[in-house]
Amino acid sequence: MGWKSVTAITVTLGVLFGGAFFMSAAQASTACGNATVDAATAATSQPVAGYSGDQLANAAAIMNAATGLGLDAQAQTIGVMTAMGESGLRILDHGDQAGPDSRGLFQQRNNWGSLADRMDATKSALLFFQALAKVPGWETMTPTAAAHAVQGNADPNYYAKYYAVAAQVIQALSSNGGGDPGCAVSGDQVPLAQELVKAADAGRLVGSVPDHIKEIRWIAQGKSVPDCGIDTRILQVMVLAVRNFQTVGISDINRKCTGQIEGAGTESAHYASGGGHAVDFYMLDGHELTGSDGESIRLLSLLDAVMPAGSGAGQSECRAAAGDPINLVNFTQFDDTCNHQHVDVLAAASGLRGSE
Structure with missing residues (x-):
């Protein structure tokens, strides 16, 4: 209860790989909740903040895509948040008036890639994270600003309302419903x-x-x-x-x-x-x-x-x-x-x- 002035805030950067910043393997090992999530298990998990079934399986695919690129839980949460805002974590086969050719979890348009890739949860997530990693300083941006830099939504604050819920989904799927954050700790x-x-x-x-x-x-x-x-x-x-x-x-x-x-x-x-x-x-x-x-x-x-x-x-x-x-x-x-x-x-x- 109460807080004093900050004397230091350090931002940890990943290693340069393929023209973008990613966490090193050593850094990734510190994020205990950042293991691969089984999509089938996620699909049968208890609903989280109103999301269930295929929606949670799609969230798991997004999380795994980030993990596969060496990105951390913050990136996972930005990805899940963005897909919540774009599609409600559903693979949509249609767009809207602003983007009639938009498809998939992230409502990616034709210039993002093939229709098959955009309609695939993992491949569309990889496209999103590869674009996110190319945004200079995305790690220190607000989550909605980072998502907006990739998606180009008309409202840069559009995704903010989904972030807290995305964080809940990430944590629920990371623990696989087992009540364990993935890090046994000493009692000494x-x-x-x-x-x-x-x-x-x-x-x-x-x-x-x-x-x-x-x-x-x-x-x-x-x-x-x-x-x-x-x-x-x-x-x-x-x-x-x-x-x-x-x-x-x-x-x-x-x-x-x-x-x-x-x-x-x-x-x-x-x-x-x-x-x-x-x-x-x-x-x-x-x-x-x-x-x-x-x-x-x-x-x-x-x-x-x-x-x-x-x-x-x-x-x-x-x-x-x-x-x-x-x-x-x-x-x-x-x-x-x-x-x-x-x-x-x-x-x-x-x-x-x-x-x-």
């Missing part, structure tokens, strides 16, 4: 903290003012600093974040360590019971968080599958105001300021499922 504080320090040294985990990453560094070094501890489950949450996003920005962890009295004060999960039972995320993949944006929703959907019951997730009113409320099973949602995503485990009685 030292290796958890060491993994986070490695991400911080690589510029993938960044902090704000005051510095809370020092709390992680002390744990990684085996030090026990009074009033500066971190709940093991919060370390696990941060590890899952850095494994599933290319860049992660965190602000408050243990406010008792930094002497911060703000928000809920000494009753806050950041401060109470020794402090360190919460973490605030202010940025994911270069995008500032509001609690209602696609990255926040993807993070909460990812974590909800493994969090102990009674965990806390802030920003519920931010999602409601944006028209993007989400149902969470293990998180209790509450109001908080719309400039970060708060996660806490103060009231949770057990550990994260899927930990080693």
